[in-house]
Amino acid sequence: METYxxxxxxxxxxxxTQARLINRTLGCARFVFNHFLAVRRDECKANHHSLTYVKTSQFLIDLKKREDTSWLSEADSMALQESLRNLDRAYENFFQKRAGYPRFKSKHSRSQSYRTRNQGNGIRIEGNRIKLPKVGLVKIKQSRTFEGRILNATVSRTASGTYFVSLCVEMDKTALLHPNG
Known part of the structure; x- marks a missing residue:
């Protein structure tokens, strides 16, 4: 069966309360990205070798256990892992000369976002609400419906303070060709 x-x-x-949780997760994801960008940069300068996603993921577990950064446990753990994956992808693109050297993320950028994966149906639409990990059921303005499995969600906040969710949905090819059955 072919999927799209x-x-x-x-x-x-x-x-x-939900906005506070989303903002906290945005901040934690940015902190993790920036922290491990600095760690990887310093490791590269000192030992001329780059850390991998697996190694930084292990360091993240230790970072969450430290007293001064224990607040990272309040954020969605999948969002923090995805932040590390984004950093790893940025390094991969740099080394393959597809992009410049990864830059630190700013708290003051025009829009901010974090991505979280759907594990155990943790992201789902229930009526006029969407269930997001650690945030709960959030009111959604669903302009169109879809049939398929949600793979991940990207929650974003614009400079004006409006929030959006972008869903990556895996669908059957037959559902795409025959949307009404």
Whole structure:
């Protein structure tokens, strides 16, 4: 059976508590990216060898256990892992000369986002709400429906403070060719 992945972007309306959780996760994902960018840069300068995703993932576990960074445990762990994957992909693109050297992420950038994977149906749409890990059920303005399995979700916040979720959905080729059955 042949499948396709399609993206769907919807506006979400988190309440104050949910917005605080989303903002905290955005900050934690940015911190993890920047922290391990510095670690990998320093390792490369000192020993002329780059750390891998697997090694940084092990360091992340230790980082969450430290007292001064224990607040990382409050964020969605999949979002932090995806942040490390993004860093690894940035290094891979740099070494293959497809992009420049990875840059630190700014707290003041126009839009911020984090991606989280769907494990154990942790991301799903229930009526007019979407279930997001660690955030719970958030009101969604779903402009269109889809049939398929949600692979991951990217939660983003614009400079004006509006929130969106982009879903990567795996669909049957037959569902795409015959959307009404």
């Amino acid at each position: 992945t399609l993206g769907y972007k919807f506006r979400i309306y988190p309440n104050k």
